[in-house]
Structure formats: structure tokens, C-alpha cells
Amino acid sequence: MSEIEQALVPAPRPEATVPAPAPGIAAAPEQPGTAVPLLEVVDLVTHYAVRRGLIEAAARRPRRWVHAVDGISFSLQRGEMLALVGESGCGKTSTVQTILGMVKPSSGAIRLNGTDIAGLADRQMRPMRRIVQMIYQDPYESLDPRFTVRQTVEEPMLVYGIGASRDGRESLIVSALEQAGLTPAEMYLDRYPHELSGGQRQRVAIAASLVLGPKLLLADEPVSMLDVSVRAGVLSLLDSLRKDTDMGILMITHDLSTAAHFADKIAVMYLGRIVELGSAADVVRNPQHPYTKALLSVVPKRDPRDRQAAQILTGETPDPVDVPSGCRFHPRCPVAVDRCRVEDPQLREPAAAAAGQLAACHLA
Amino acid sequence: MTSLLEVDGLHVWFDLPRTAHQHGNQVHAVKGVSFELQPGERFGLVGESGCGKTTTILALMGLLPSNASLAGEVRLDGTNILAGGEDSVRAFRWKDIAMVFQGAMNALNPVKKVGWQIAEPMAFHGVAEGTAARKRAGELLELVGIPARSAERYPHEFSGGMRQRAAIAMALACEPKILLADEPTTALDVMVQAQILELLTRLSDELGLSVILVTHDLPVVAQMCDRAAVMYAGEIAEAGPMEALYHDPQHPYTRMLFAATPDLSGEQAVTSIPGSPPRLDREITGCPFRQRCDVPIDRCEVEHPSLRYIASGHLAACHRAGAHRDELAGTM
Numbered sequence: 001m002s003e004i005e006q007a008l009v010p011a012p013r014p015e016a017t018v019p020a021p022a023p024g025i026a027a028a029p030e031q032p033g034t035a036v037p038l039l040e041v042v043d044l045v046t047h048y049a050v051r052r053g054l055i056e057a058a059a060r061r062p063r064r065w066v067h068a069v070d071g072i073s074f075s076l077q078r079g080e081m082l083a084l085v086g087e088s089g090c091g092k093t094s095t096v097q098t099i100l101g102m103v104k105p106s107s108g109a110i111r112l113n114g115t116d117i118a119g120l121a122d123r124q125m126r127p128m129r130r131i132v133q134m135i136y137q138d139p140y141e142s143l144d145p146r147f148t149v150r151q152t153v154e155e156p157m158l159v160y161g162i163g164a165s166r167d168g169r170e171s172l173i174v175s176a177l178e179q180a181g182l183t184p185a186e187m188y189l190d191r192y193p194h195e196l197s198g199g200q201r202q203r204v205a206i207a208a209s210l211v212l213g214p215k216l217l218l219a220d221e222p223v224s225m226l227d228v229s230v231r232a233g234v235l236s237l238l239d240s241l242r243k244d245t246d247m248g249i250l251m252i253t254h255d256l257s258t259a260a261h262f263a264d265k266i267a268v269m270y271l272g273r274i275v276e277l278g279s280a281a282d283v284v285r286n287p288q289h290p291y292t293k294a295l296l297s298v299v300p301k302r303d304p305r306d307r308q309a310a311q312i313l314t315g316e317t318p319d320p321v322d323v324p325s326g327c328r329f330h331p332r333c334p335v336a337v338d339r340c341r342v343e344d345p346q347l348r349e350p351a352a353a354a355a356g357q358l359a360a361c362h363l364a
Numbered sequence: 365m366t367s368l369l370e371v372d373g374l375h376v377w378f379d380l381p382r383t384a385h386q387h388g389n390q391v392h393a394v395k396g397v398s399f400e401l402q403p404g405e406r407f408g409l410v411g412e413s414g415c416g417k418t419t420t421i422l423a424l425m426g427l428l429p430s431n432a433s434l435a436g437e438v439r440l441d442g443t444n445i446l447a448g449g450e451d452s453v454r455a456f457r458w459k460d461i462a463m464v465f466q467g468a469m470n471a472l473n474p475v476k477k478v479g480w481q482i483a484e485p486m487a488f489h490g491v492a493e494g495t496a497a498r499k500r501a502g503e504l505l506e507l508v509g510i511p512a513r514s515a516e517r518y519p520h521e522f523s524g525g526m527r528q529r530a531a532i533a534m535a536l537a538c539e540p541k542i543l544l545a546d547e548p549t550t551a552l553d554v555m556v557q558a559q560i561l562e563l564l565t566r567l568s569d570e571l572g573l574s575v576i577l578v579t580h581d582l583p584v585v586a587q588m589c590d591r592a593a594v595m596y597a598g599e600i601a602e603a604g605p606m607e608a609l610y611h612d613p614q615h616p617y618t619r620m621l622f623a624a625t626p627d628l629s630g631e632q633a634v635t636s637i638p639g640s641p642p643r644l645d646r647e648i649t650g651c652p653f654r655q656r657c658d659v660p661i662d663r664c665e666v667e668h669p670s671l672r673y674i675a676s677g678h679l680a681a682c683h684r685a686g687a688h689r690d691e692l693a694g695t696m
Contacts, residue, residue, distance in 0.1 A: 087553040197640050227412040228580050232624045233636030254554055257583075257626040261634055284628060298558035300583035302627050304606040307587055312558045316523050 036114040037075040038248040039099070039216055044072050044108035044118070046091075046098045050321060067320045068094035070272035071108070073347075074265075076216070079242050081249040083259035083280070085295070086269035089317045092252045095269075096218045099250070100134060101125040112216070130160055133209035137221040139201035143193040150189040153177065153208045160212060172211055180207035181237050199230035206237065217241075219251040223258070235262050256299050260284045268292045271320055271328045274347060278357030288350045288359035290333050327362070335363060366442055367400035368574055369424075369461075369542060374398070374436035376419050376428065380645065391645045393419045395598040396436070398671075401542065404572045406565070408585030408592030408606070410621075414641060416598040417578045418466070421544045424576075425463050426453025440542075458485050462540035466547045469527035472519040478530050479505070479515025485537045504533040508563055525556035529563065536567070543567075546578045561588055582625050586610060591677075594618045597641050597652040600671055604678035614680035616657045651683070659684060 046069035052061065069091045076082050084092040097103045099110055101120065110118040117128050136142040143152055153173045156162075163169035177185035180203040193201055202222060209217065219238065223231040239262050242249045253259050259266050259280060266283040268276040268291065276289040287293045297311040313332045318324055324331050330340040339362050349357060350364035376394035394416040401407050409417045422428050424438055426445075437444045445456050465471055473481055482504055483497035492500050502512030508529040519527055528548065535543055545564060549557035565588055568575050577589055585592050586606055593603035594617060602615035613619040620637045639656040642648055651657070654664040663683050671681040680686075 087555060199636075199640075228582070229412055229621060229624050229637035230640075231636065232626070232634040235634070236636070255626070256554070257628050260628050261626040295554060296628065298554055299628050300561075300581070300587040302583050302586055302610060302622055302625055304586040304610055310558050310562070312562055313555050314559075316525055316553075316556060 037111075038078045038080075038113065039076040039250070040109070040111040040114075041075070041095075041099070042073050042109040042111070044069055044095070044098060044110065045106040046094050046103055047106045048103075064321055067272045067323050069098060069105075070323070072267075072269070072272075072274045074267055074274065074277060076248045076250060078215070078248055079246045080265065081239070081242055081251060081263045082265045082267060083263035084250065084252045084267050084269060085254065085256055085259050087254065087317050089271075089320065090269040091272040091320070092269050093220060096134070096220060096250065096252060100132060100218060101129065130212050131215040133212060133214035133217050135202070135205055135209060135217060135219040135222050138225045139198060139205050140193075140225065142205055143201055145193050148190050148192055149177070149182075149196075149204050152193075152204055153211055156208055156212050162211070173207075176207040176211045177204070179210055179241070180204070181233070182207065197230070198226045199234055202226060202234050203237065206234075206241075210241075215247060217247055217249045219249060221252055221254070224253075224255070231258075238262070256284065256295060268295065271317060271323060273328065273360065274358075275329065275361070276357075276359045277347065278354065282354040282357045286352070286354065286357070288353050288357065288364040289329075289361045290335055290363075291329050292359075294334070327360075337363065368403045368405075368441065369401040370437070370439040371397060371399050371420075371424070372437040372439065374420065374423060374434065374438065376416070376423055376432055376434045378429075379431040379433070381431075389645050393598055393644055394423065394434075397593075397595070397598075397600055399593050399600065399603060401574050401576065403541070403574055404568060405591065406568055406575045406577065406589045408589035409576060409578045409595060410580065410582055410585050410592055411595035412580060412641060414644075415595040417595050418546055420595075421463065421546060421576060421578055424453075424461060424544065425457055426451070427457075427463075458535075458540065459489055459491075459538045460540055461542045461544065462535040462538065463544040464528075464531050464535050464546065464548050467551060468531035468548070469524050469551070472527055472530065474519055477516055477518055478522065482515070482530070482534045482537055485534065489538050491538050500537070501533075504536055505530070507536070507567070508533045509559075524552060525559060528552065528556075528560055532560075532563065532567075536571075536573075540573070542574045542576065544576045544578070547580070548577070549584065550579070550581075557584075564588065582621060583627075594621065597648070598644055599652065599681060600679070601653065601682070602680040603671070604675075604680075608675070608678045612675075612678075614674045614678065614685035615653075615682045616659055616684075617653050618680075620656075620658070651681075 047065040048068055050064040050066060084095060086092050094103060098105045105118050108118060109116045112128060150173055153176055154169055157169050163172055174185040177188060182188045182200065182203050223234050226234060235258065238249055241247055251263060263280045266280045267274045270291050276283060276292045283292060284296065287296055294311045294313050315332055318331065326342045327340040327345050330336040345360045345362045347358040347360045350359050353359065374394055374397045378391045378393055380389040380391060397420055411417045423434055438446050440456060440460055445453050479498060479501040482501040486492045486497045486500060502515050505515055506512050510526055510529055522530060549560050552560065564575055567573050577585060579585060589606055591605050592609060593600045596617050602609065602618045609618055610622060623635050624637055626634045637656050642652050650666050651664040651669050654660045661683065669681045669683045671679050674680050674686045
């Protein structure tokens with residue numbers, strides 16, 4: 001058994017129980033007594049090279065890099081939901097793509113069940129991808145319009161050779177669809193994506209990842225393309241899936257209200273770094289980093305009487321090619337002091353913060 | 365007092381192309397929508413996709429596609445701008461009513477300088493030309509928070525937020541009285557969204573501009589608008605002051621829509637609304653919301669509820685509104 005296969009512990013279960021529909025059985029911890037987190041990201045760095053023109057290359061100008069992810073660390077336990085929050089360009093999607101192996105990290109470790117999977121060759125990544133599944137933002141784009149629901153959910157099983165017979169696969173498809181809240185599943189099997197609503201499409205995408213019995217689900221803005229009235233349903237589904245099947249969920253979102261409601265932990269990213277990390281309640285109620293405070297202040301409240309002065313930051317996220325010196329937030333920070341321009345703050349637990357709440361700010 | 369804008373019984377139908385399966389079908393997208401807009405007021409038009417909110421404001425601009433037909437009146441300062449059909453709107457378009465389109469930041473011409481694009485409608489409507497138009501384009505850019513010298517730059521040199529600001533500057537070129545903003549912040553980051561909403565609020569306060577904000581995002585409307593109308597299946601389900609809609613919702617849809625929206629406090633449970641809106645290419649009997657409603661009565665099956673006053677300035681299209689007010693409020 002190779003190192004990678006060990007990461008897949010437990011070994012694939014017998015066919016009938018692969019989608020783990022029975023909460024009672026599946027909810028048991030995978031490795032009782034061990035403290036190894038499901039996912040541990042340590043000092044992860046992902047840089048993209050900026051393309052040089054012919055003249056620049058000939059003149060041997062130094063290569064420039066996009067600092068997409070610039071040294072982030074976090075861990076995710078089984079059954080836990082972590083929300084990665086930040087503006088576009090902050091590196092949250094690059095983080096997820098690196099974990100998934102779609103992008104090779106420049107340095108750092110990604111431990112899945114204790115095994116480092118950072119920078120593995122594609123062939124070695126393949127078995128890992130079975131237990132790490134991804135839900136994309138736009139279910140109008142992510143489903144093949146020429147596939148029926150049955151074909152969409154069956155395809156991952158064919159890729160991984162799950163389900164010996166057609167009938168065997170059919171029962172797995174049905175249970176995955178019902179697990180994703182599409183009941184009765186028979187009603188949906190022969191439909192095409194255009195016959196489904198946005199919420200139903202996203203549930204089909206979720207079912208297609210559930211047939212593989214994933215341990216880690218990466219969800220990139222899973223509801224931002226859906227109508228307001230159905231968003232809560234899809235989020236509640238993800239919430240109950242992680243509780244029932246002990247699956248860890250890493251959710252990317254730009255919506256702090258959603259993160260506050262559904263996630264256990266929130267990591268706020270800015271320009272490739274995590275600037276604040278803590279339990280969702282602590283981060284929302286007692287933010288330590290000025291960026292988190294500003295982000296929270298601009299979230300529109302439902303109650304029109306609750307109109308408070310938003311702390312609107314001017315400008316937009318700087319270019320990740322030319323990262324500002326010192327604290328990378330200092331050019332937009334309302335409380336920056338001289339020290340912030342020269343010294344890069346590390347993530348630490350501020351005195352005023354709750355236990356386990358970290359912020360990267362000299363003044364926190 | 366006459367309102368600046370009165371929309372009175374607006375209907376919009378779209379003809380569907382004939383196919384092998386159906387012939388001559390129509391979608392009744394907007395079904396008798398009426399509302400008023402006061403000078404300097406910020407009014408929200410809220411609803412899910414397909415509820416007719418964008419169709420309503422495209423009708424005000426006379427920009428509906430050719431397969432659309434419409435009925436009803438839209439009075440601007442007492443003049444029915446739809447009197448001569450859609451063509452008669454042209455005289456008012458941009459000069460009195462201007463619009464910031466959904467995804468407007470991606471609608472700028474990539475090969476023309478931003479300043480030129482802002483000056484173009486001014487020349488077209490005879491407001492200003494040449495140097496004067498260019499000078500005014502610079503002033504408009506300053507007004508929306510972009511340095512005037514950026515008029516010489518191309519859209520790709522702007523960030524998403526700046527392009528959206530430029531689109532707003534363009535809409536303001538002919539000094540309109542009414543600005544229609546269709547999902548002006550949907551594709552933007554939260555911080556940029558806050559900047560754009562602050563800009564729209566400031567413009568409305570400083571220039572006395574009336575704004576109709578079309579969005580699916582209730583909290584955005586709650587923070588920015590004085591009044592709002594909640595649309596469902598082509599009709600107004602409830603309209604009134606923002607405070608009344610949140611604290612005293614009379615239509616179950618309004619209440620359920622607020623309950624489906626997460627709030628930062630994270631305390632109240634967030635619940636989605638079951639089912640989906642009805643198809644608009646068929647006749648709907650009874651209340652269009654009854655299949656998704658949590659408190660339907662027999663009457664909802666057979667009788668279509670009309671929009672009626674529940675309190676001063678507060679309208680709802682629900683048989684149970686008003687009478688069961690305490691009961692409905694109790695379920696919030």
C-alpha cells in the first residue's frame with residue numbers, strides 16, 4: 001500500500017455502502033483517538049509567473065510573480081465547515097485549486113489525513129481526488145447540458161470504476177440524489193439540466209460528488225448564482241451533509257452573513273494571506289483585524305432601522321505582483337502606524353481576542 | 365401633489381416563437397404593475413429572477429425587445445410617455461430617465477476612451493458638443509469619484525468598480541431626473557459594492573436624483589431605499605416604506621424572503637422558500653404564491669388577491685393581510 005493509498009483510509013467500502021447514506025454508521029470518526037486533522041495546510045505558497053515578453057527575457061530582466069497565496073496555514077477537522085472569506089483576487093480560489101492539485105504549490109505542505117499531497121504528480125493525485133470533491137459556483141455552467149441527471153451522477157463512478165453493474169450504479173445514483181434532497185429521485189433521473197431550476201442543478205452537482213463518498217468537499221461560492229429563496233436550502237444541505245457524514249467542507253464565500261450562519265470557522269484572506277482566523281462567532285462579534293472590521297461594517301443589514309456608518313475602504317485590493325512593504329494592508333488601513341509600513345505582522349492571538357482567534361495586525 | 369413618475373397598470377407580454385410543441389404562446393411577464401416615485405426618492409424593486417423587475421424598468425426606458433407588447437400608462441410629470449408606443453419614450457430616454465444596466469461595467473466599448481463614451485450621449489441629445497462635452501465628461505467622472513484625467517484612458521485600464529462608476533457617470537450625462545439601476549452591485553466585491561451604494565445615495569441626496577434600485581438583495585434595499593415594492597410572478601406582492609416591509613410584513617412572500625436572507629447576527633434560522641415561481645405562459649387562477657405559501661386558505665385557491673391598502677402607504681396583495689396582522693407578525 002503506497003503512502004497515497006494510506007491517505008484514503010478507510011479503504012473503499014463494499015459497493016452497497018459507498019455513498020454512505022446511513023448517518024449512524026458514517027458519523028463515526030474515521031480514526032478514533034487520533035488528533036490528525038482531515039486537512040492541514042502549512043505555509044502554503046502558490047505563485048504564478050508573470051509572462052515576460054521577448055525583450056524582457058532577452059534583457060534577463062528578473063521574473064515577476066503573482067503572489068496569489070503567500071504563506072497560509074489552517075486546518076480543518078472532520079465534520080467541520082471553514083469559510084474562506086475575502087475580496088476577489090485575495091487568493092481564496094487559488095488556495096482551493098492548489099489543494100485540489102489543479103495548481104502546483106511553490107512551497108508548503110497540504111496534509112490530507114496526515115499525508116502530504118502538495119505537488120504530487122497527476123497520477124498520484126488521482127486516488128486523492130476521489131475523496132476531495134469540488135462544487136463550483138455556477139450550476140448553469142458546471143453541468144453538461146447534453147447529460148441527463150443520471151449520466152451526470154453516474155460519470156464519476158465510471159471514472160473511478162465504482163459499481164459493478166448498471167443496477168448497482170442506479171441504486172447509488174438514487175441514494176446520492178436523495179441525499180442531496182432531490183426526492184423522489186426517480187422524478188429527476190431522466191431530466192436534462194435545462195429542465196431544472198438553479199437550486200436543483202446545484203443539488204445534482206452535489207449528488208455527483210457524493211457518489212464518490214468524499215471526505216473533503218471544496219465549495220467555491222456554492223450559492224452566489226442561485227436565487228435568494230433557494231440559497232438557504234442548498235446551504236442547509238451542505239450543513240447537514242457535514243454533520244451526518246463527517247465530511248469536512250471548505251467553503252469560499254464573499255458573503256460574511258452566510259459564513260456567520262453556516263461555518264464553524266472563518267478565515268479572512270487579504271492579498272494572499274490569512275489576516276484573521278477564528279471561530280465564526282468570535283470573528284463576527286469581536287473582529288481583531290481592521291480589514292475584518294471594515295468588511296463586517298459594509299455588510300448590509302436586513303433591518304432598515306439598523307443603518308450604521310459603514311467603514312468604507314477606498315480603492316481596491318492592490319496588485320498581487322507588487323505586494324506592499326510591511327503589512328500588506330497598510331495602504332488601505334484606517335489605523336496604520338509607521339511600524340506597519342516596514343514590519344510584516346504575523347498571525348498571533350491578540351490579548352483582546354478569544355482563545356484560538358488569530359489576527360495578523362501589530363495593533364490588535 | 366403629483367408624483368414625478370407614475371406607473372399605472374403596466375402590462376408586458378412577450379410572444380414566444382412558434383415551435384413544434386407549442387404555437388403562438390405568450391408570456392405575461394408584467395401583470396398590471398403600478399407605483400409612484402417622488403422627486404429625490406430612492407425606491408427599491410425587489411424579487412427573484414423572472415419576477416418581472418427588470419422587464420418593468422426596461423419598459424420605462426422603452427428598451428424592450430421587438431417581441432414584447434405592452435399596455436398601461438407611465439406618466440412623467442403628468443405626461444404619458446408610452447402614449448405613442450415605445451417610440452415616444454425616445455424623447456425622454458437618457459434626458460429624463462437614464463439607466464445603469466446590469467453588468468454595465470462590462471458594457472463599455474473596449475476600443476473607445478472612457479471620456480469619449482460619456483460625451484457621446486451628450487452630443488446625441490444636443491446637451492453639449494466638442495470641448496464642452498469633453499469638459500463635462502471630466503466633471504462627471506470627478507462627480508463619481510474618478511480623476512478627470514482618466515477620461516483619456518480605456519475601459520481595460522479601469523478596475524471593475526471604476527468601470528461601474530464610469531457607467532453611472534454616463535447615465536448622468538444628460539442630467540436625468542430619474543436613474544434606473546439594475547443590479548448595480550451584483551458582480552462587485554462587498555467593499556466596492558459599499559462604495560457604489562454610497563455613491564448612488566450621495567448622488568440622490570446632492571442632485572435630488574430619484575433612483576429606482578432593482579435587485580434581488582433585500583439588505584441592500586433595506587440600507588439604501590426609503591420605499592420598496594416586492595415583486596412576485598409579474599405582480600407587486602407588497603409595497604410600502606422599508607421599515608414596514610421588514611418590521612410589519614403583510615405578504616407571506618415578503619416575510620419568507622427576509623427569513624431566507626442570512627443576517628450577520630447569525631442567530632435567527634435561515635429558511636429557504638419551498639418550490640419555485642409559477643410559469644408565466646399559463647393563466648394563473650387564485651393567488652400566484654399559494655403553492656409556496658405557509659399560511660394559505662381556501663380562498664387563495666380560487667380568488668386572485670388584489671393589491672390593497674393595509675395602512676397608509678402600505679399595500680399588500682394577500683387575502684389574509686391586515687385582518688391576520690398579529691398572527692402573521694407573530695410568526696416572524
